[in-house]
Amino acid sequence: MTSALEKGTDSGSFGRRSDEKIGEAAQGREFVPADNIHDPDAGLSEEERAAVDRKLLRRLDWKLIPWLSFLYLISFLDRTNIGNAKIDGLQEDLGMTNGQYNATLTIFFISYSLFEPLTNILLKKLRPSVFIPIIMVWWGICMTTMGLVHNFSGLMAAGPDQKQRWWLGVAEAGLFPGVNYYLSCWYRRSEFGIRAAIFFSAAALAGSFGGLLAAAIAQMDGIGGKPGWAWIFILEGLATVLVGLVSYWMVHDFPDEAKFLSVDDRARVIRRLREDKQSSAEHESFKMSYFWASVKDWKTWAFAVIYMGCDGSLYAFSLFLPTIINQLGYKSTTANLLSVPPYAAAAIVTVLIGFIADRTRQRGLCNILICIPGIVGFAMLLGSSRPGVQYAGTFLGAIGIYPCIANTISWASNNVEGVYKRGVTLGFVIGWGNLNGVVASNIYRQDDKPRFLPGHGTVLAYLVLWLLGGSIVTRVLLARENKKRTMGERDHWAEGKSEHEVEMLGDRRPDFIYTL
Template sequence: MEITAEKAGARPDSIVEAGAGGEVVVPHGPEREAITRRLMLKLDIRLVPYLALLYLFNALDRGNIGNARLAGLEAGTHLKGNDFYNALSLFYAGYTISQIPNMFLLKKVTPSVLVGVTMILWGVCSTSMAAAKSFSGLAAARFFMGIFEAGVGPAAPVILSFFYLRHELAWRAAMFYGSSTFAGAFGGLIAYGVAKNLAHERLAPWQLLFIIEGIPTIALGILTIFVLPNSPETLERWFVTPEEKQVAIERSRSGHNTDSTTLDKRQLFAALKDYKNVFTCLIYIGLNIPLASYTSFLPTIVKQMGYANAEAQLMTVPPYACALVCVFAVCWSSDRTRNRGLHVAGSAAFACVGYILLISSGHTKANYAGACFVAMGLYPIIPLMLSWVANNNVGHTKRAVSIAMLNTFGQCFATVGTQIYKSKTAPRFFMGYGVCLAFTVVMVVFALALTFVLRRENARRDAAYGPPKPLSPEEQQEAIENAIYDDHSSFRYFV
């Protein structure tokens, strides 16, 4: 159900207060379309790249421990046995427990404050890992970094849904989450540069790595408090004209953003009981196990192919570069066709091919190609899934809780991915590759199953109620107040 302000029964001319200067009329027709295009361009230039920059540092700080391992982290912090794997797991423990609380804080303290403050705090945690002398210090920093990093990733699709319509979301989410793919490549280049060129008398290469990647995060967090837009209603006059601001508000309302409550308990329970969220959580569990292992262990996997430490850091770049292209291409196709499920299943199937290559071949080039295929299959699924959940949940609280549930279950099982690449199974890592292959198959199965279920439900509503009728913002608000949400007869699911 795509609703525009014009379809929703708005007056031929929409009025917006311009302040002391009087009222500004927003016309319809070609002139309104031109205003919308200007607004979209401004948002695409300011909002999406800025969120992408935030997530770049989020992914960089999260994943740099894999590069630090090759730069001497284990020796420098006196890690023994499974200490490294346990430190990885503690990050996901912190990330998991803070998902839902962060979603409630999103509206309580505004996105800019939540994202900015949590960035500052996880930047401090990331930088402080350079001072770790033992497992306990490293583990504490990783755990609290996980708690604070949960303030950005899950919040982004909610923030984007305030400004973009349902069929516009995946492409923008791809630009946002694609930065995590870029972070993998960028992190490898930084690690390579540190290992080759930044010798220091007092600081080891792994310590320099944490400092170089942690301090900019703190500075960016401070800036975010002041520059990140919170909602269409709060867009600044220097950024948009009054006409563009009114169009942004109307577009937000047409995207089911009409409720203003900070926390609606009925929406909370509706999200917990929604069968769609069972499917999406199972898909995301299937994603996060191989994804967590890939992010943390790619440098180690590449090293086991026969590359030296510094060279292995550099050879982690091409898989992420390939993945970045796929993220944009797949999500662009998903928005254009207005389809999510088949794109998720297809991407997961591509990752399956990569793991089959890694398992079946002992040849270095075939293994390296498999590592590239895995990245190209896994990374597009992140923005696809978060967009899919945002598309199919009506109400701020229900949407935020559904995304938080997705991330909570996914990150909870991500700890499995940090434990499956044991040193004793090197260099072939049959157990790790086999577990990851199994869970990519799980993604294919449940993505296809959810697609079938949603198509059947849309067909049932078409047969029972006829074509969906546009709803005005007032009718949307009534549906939310009456706890109807996406069960409304005029709502159609994105499949």
């Protein structure tokens, strides 16, 4: 069957450019748009092209993934270290009530969530090598000054009219959605999941590393007249500022501008994305129509619901795990150290699920299956008072939550096409998920210790209703739409359109098949 896409477009012009532009590109004066891009591997055999492709992928991985993962480790460490500071005496030293402590957590998530939908637009306009260092230095300063406060008002406000935790949220809002969007502009859909999983596994490592680091830094108690928890903020904040400055040279721009690639390698990156029916690496002017296309797309809200289920659970877990373990009878340093193994297990499983989901392209099934241990884990926390059972529950909880974060972002990214539409969609999905940090910040109340039944029950509901239920419904709807496209029921969307107009349909192209 010949689809309307095949009848209504002229593929003969794809890949051609003039000899004049070839010469300019070869001299590095101009990078030719993908519509006129050459194939630097024309004439090579399939085996030779595959070898060139593997070499290019290895180079991209080494240039992009390690540093970006390191940045997210720092980001997650900085937003959750208040949990470690709490069990080292933060709340008592500042004379904070339980409600005031929860307010310091809540205000971060409000600003963090509100600004996330906008950050990918800024990332695209300012360039990653400029945008990411700016926000890192900003939040590093906020973090450092948190170690200089003497009361609740100081923790909330850096100045008479500025809310410190609020600005920490604003500054950090650009990193996670920005990097996921950025990576989706480099890799094919079947390659993105494992990279996103490695990147996000830094969050689990941050939880693991954070416990060790907090236990070590807390030993500085009394140095300079400051308590141990203050040094946690000061040292980690100063480290963030330093890393942010270095990031100007370590973070690379989008494929069409990346200086570490030759002109031919840039052509290869964009060509392989085009073959995957993506155009996200190329220049495109922002139009409000892209914003509204995301808002009106049912997939935006379906993935937002799923992400709400895993992200709300994630923040409840990461912010209060030291407190949960502390209530099992362990002292602060021991509690911080015992929080390390669950995070380490989560990091391993996160990368494993990313690999499996890429190979099988069954991201929905991966979500459905891996969230089950998380549900069992929180059922154990809810149903048993035995320390051994509860500690085992934290392992299952971590294993069931962390892999779903990266997998859901990959799933959403795989199914949204267009430079700005994908960026806006990821901003909405991640922003809505993080807004549930407001809930997570207030469900583990000191009044409910040592069992924290309302907290565990809320997380269990999030996992069952939104993560599991949302993943099942979304996968069914995507499979139904794929069937219609395969049967040719969507071919009329492309009738009478030029190749460029069909490309602008993005994920509404009749030949764009959704990842299940």
